[in-house]
Amino acid sequence: MNKTTLQVSGMTCSACSLGLEKYIKKQKHIIDVEVNLILQTVAITYERPLTKKDLMRFVKEAGFSCDAKKNKSLSWKAFFFFLFLGLFLMYISMGHMFHLLVPDFINKETHPLNYALFLFIATIPFLFYGKDILQSGIKNLLHKTSNMDTLITFGVIVNFLYSLSELVSLYKGNIASVNNLYFESSAFILLFVKLGRLIDTENKSKAVDSLQNLVTMTPKEGRIIKEEKEYVIPINEINVHDHVMVKPGEVFPVDGIVIDGKSHVNEAFLTGESLPVLKEKKSEVLAGSMNLEGVLTYEALKVGKDSMISHITKLVMNAFTKKTSLEKNVDKISRFFVPFIITMASIFFVFHLAFHDLETAIASFVTTLVVACPCALGLATPLALVVTIGNLSKKGIFVKNSEALENLPKIKNILLDKTGTITTGEIxxxxxxxxxxxxxxxxxxxxxxxxxxxxxxxxxxxxxxxxxxxxxxxxxxxxxxxxxxxxxxxxxxxxxxxxxxxxxxxxxxxxxxxxxxxxxxxxxxxxxxxxxxxxDTLKKDIVKTLDNLQKDYQLCMITGDNEVTAKVIASEVHISKVFAEVTPEEKEELVINHAPALMIGDGINDAPALKAATVGVSVFGGSDVSADSSDIVFLKEDITLLQTLFHVSKKTIKIIKENLFWAFFYNLIMIPLASGFLPITLNPMIASLAMTFSSITVALNSLRLRK
Amino acid sequence: MQVKLHVQKMVCEGCENRLINALKEIKGVEKVTANYQIEEVVVQLKNKELLEKVIKKIEDLDFLVVGEKDE
Incomplete structure (x- = not known):
């Protein structure tokens, strides 16, 4: 029996990773397969006739490729190669404007045709470099949907074809055509869009790395029973056939079969089944599922810390792959924007054709398309969010759901659970x-x-x-x-x-x-x-934190505990609104009635409320159920993190708005200039430069969130 | 010959890509395109017998082939 781990690339979502797992499992002589989406690896246990080569073949057959790490550094190497090529291209193309030294045989003034041919040939590699963008843009066009790639593709192709036609005209003897070559624009457009995507991927993987570290540093444990005694041990020390005990509200650390007890279990995140499943003697239980009301003792059958990590992996992956409402808006805008811009550009084209000449018409058409390209828009939100999520995770705040970051500024009410949230719970x-x-x-x-x-x-x-x-x-x-x-x-x-x-x-x-x-x-x-x-004792810094929050938000305490006790504690922390002796369902109702509300809690009783809240926060040391129902989890015992959360989210939204402004700003002021109606005209070269500036501005602005 | 298939369970571009990559591995499959938004997979095959292999591969990957799409 052999075990090997392969690096796999191409898995973008849990459907893909599950698909890979299932496909390999189906093959003969495969004993076990475990896919890790975050690390982009697959661990395969297999039998003799198979070799590592066979395994790699299975991965390929499933539609993925091995050697992912190589791909990443290759991407950057490719980018820098093309960056230098592009700069060289630009030098040759515009060198004469600044009286720079240019080799005679491709000098624009002395050898215009060679100059043009050089630009043309040097641009072709860029079309291959940006092949994926062009293919995506064309595909979307054929299917009558449009996204950012469509706009870019349109701009690049029209530009390239126009320049090509001018090259032909130059060849035929029309010297003036040499001034209408914009090959470098196409090259640079593709270059910068690729850069944007690289930065996006880079940021995502950095943030995921730091989260992964944080997550593996907080040890996950399980409870085993040996000779009538309970031992809480790290999950990866649980062996097959150990007797594991799980209490209400806890997550099953490993797979197994129930020996004793009766309870209902929530397997939603694994099977999608939201109704709790009854588990009793001889029932199978799965690692990562949630135990509800009873106590179960079961025999461990499948162990390995990967089963718990895959639970957390799913949480992390969701935080990144779920599209936020801002991103959805960007998609919506693109869907309008693209046809709108094409229409505008066409109008300018027709106008110039009628009143001026074909060249001016085409130039303004292309320039409009290029200058309107909202590539920075696609960067604006994700970049800011990713930097923020990474920053927060360093501070000890785990954002499971990036939409929560956008919802934080909307919050008016904060509802706090008492025991374990306001008080230490050390009773x-x-x-x-x-x-x-x-x-x-x-x-x-x-x-x-x-x-x-x-x-x-x-x-x-x-x-x-x-x-x-x-x-x-x-x-x-x-x-x-x-x-x-x-x-x-x-x-x-x-x-x-x-x-x-x-x-x-x-x-x-x-x-x-x-x-x-x-x-x-x-x-x-x-x-x-x-x-x-x-x-019970109050948490450290709670009075200070709540006093600060009172200035901007309405605070309420909601607790299942006795009313008199609750009121006494509430007065100690200066909260005047108290709802005591509430059931979990009533907590949920209160949260809904106080929307937009932030709910912060820790226990099983808080789970429905945390789920229903606009933003649900689970404090450190809370039950697994509450962590699972929340949007945000505190990874440190520090209630001041609540203040940090609001403060950082305000900054983030401000920066996202600034990013969107800059992304649009350059483009919008450039469109009238590109139309050719104003005395100042643009050419596609300057247009693509302006676009670059907007992307760079957005990137730099987002980095301000790193603090 | 070209065949248009109605395929379900593709959820993202990643799924499209891996389906395309996987089908391309089959000898005799000349061209493949996939679009998850319209649940469509178009293949260019050398001969009709390959269709069965293609459908089996798609189902092996855990997608659902509902049937052929008519023009």
Missing amino acids: SLVHSHVKKDEALTYLCSLEKNSTHPIGVALQKESRPVVTVKNFKNHPGFGIEGKIGNTVYYAGSTKFLKTFALKNPYTKEEKDYLAKGYMIVYLFSKKEVLGLFALR
Whole structure:
């Protein structure tokens, strides 16, 4: 059995990578295939008769090519080659204007025909260099759709053909034609568009690299059970046949088959199925899927950190390949703009043909097309977004969904979860009032299966625990489990109130709540067995951060916790609007009613609200479910990141607007000049120079976001 | 001879490219174009027998060949 990793290029989306995986898996003697879209690699485990050559052949048959790394540096080498060729071309073409030394045999004045031929021949390589752009433009034209490539192709081809016809006329003896050659324009247009695309790819891969590093640095762990004890270990140390335990709200670290427990699982990101699937003994579970309400123990069957990384890979890939609404607008504009420009140029053409001559008409037609080329538009937004996302990731903010960056300036309300978001969630048990001694033991045993901060706090109470069967989580209310023959419940006052039981602790409850403590009750169907008071601490810098945010946004606290406790904490952080004792569904409703809203939270209970919010933010240490439902994830324990987020997004939008302005500005003021109606006229050469300037301006402006 | 196929499940230009690259590998396939927006694949084949091979390859790659497109 052999294993090899190949570098593959051509995978642009998850459909492609899945396609490759499936195709190779179908082949004989293939044992396993794992594709990594971000690293652009495929790891293949195979048997003897196959060789590495065969594997490379499979990759080719699937429509991809190996040796990707070579392609990237080759692209830059090619660009610089053509850049120098282009500069040389320009020198020969315009050298005489600046009285520069030009070899006599291709001198414009002495040997015009040679000069023209030289320019023509030197431009042809550029057409091959820009082959992909031209092909895309022509293809779109044939199918009657138009994008930026169409405009560029149109400009380049018309320009080239016109120059060619002038070359022919020159050959026939018309010396004046030598002034109407614009071959270098075609060359430069293609050169600069290629540059734009190279920069785009370069930025994307740099940002992805830094994200990849960040993501692999935050270790992902799994919980295994060995001899009745729980061990939390790094995912790549989980072996096949290990018993893995997954609690509510957690992500399955590896694939396997359930041994014990019952729960519903969300496999949406893997199968697209949004309805939760029931998993019980003998059910198959997949790495990356989300566990919902129950506790499951299963036997690991397929391991390897790649299965978790592919989960995160998908998140990262989505952040980049999803087109933002700004980008969609650019596409929309291109669809109007292109026919509009062609119409304008045609009008100028007809006008000049009627009142002047063919040459002026063609020159203005070509110039208009070239000068209107909105290549910088295609750069404007993506460049700014990519630089920002990379910058934010360095600061510890992971932007899963780039549309969120555009939505941030629209936010009016910020809704904050309490426990774990405003408070550290590091809760300690301070008082207990019990009816039976075992009450605290039972409570801790139940809470052992919980991922709620209260549960985590009680787990710290190192007590011998008893076995709990049929554990169930009731989001927003509490938990239940069977100890011995009795079902016990643990939860908030709200939970208790749904059972008609007599509560002997009402006075103690009132006292604790007034002090801002959190209350947990332990009870059975028959009686209340205990009251437990827990204390939480505020996060570092929270008051300062929220005070700053209050100036521009309306802040609300929304929590499933008790109202009195919530109000006490709220007053400590100067929040006046409080919604307490809300269920996850109610949190979601509140978020919708307060739109445009930013929701920040951490727990399973926040997931629906995070998803429904205009922008959903998951804090560090939050549950996997909340991270999955959010647009933005904080990778550091630092609440001031919320301020940073708003600040950076404001800057980004400003720069995107500036970019769009510059992209259009040059083009728009140039169009009247290109029309030939004004005393100052342009030629395609200067037009393409102007276009270059707009692209360079956009690029430099976007780099300002690097800080 | 030229055949126009109605092919579904191409989602992006990347899919188009890999389909084109893959079909080009088949001996006897002279020209291939693909467009995911109109769900179309056009192939220029040396003889009719190759069509079956082409369709099988497209399906091997996980796309769906609905049928031939009439002019």
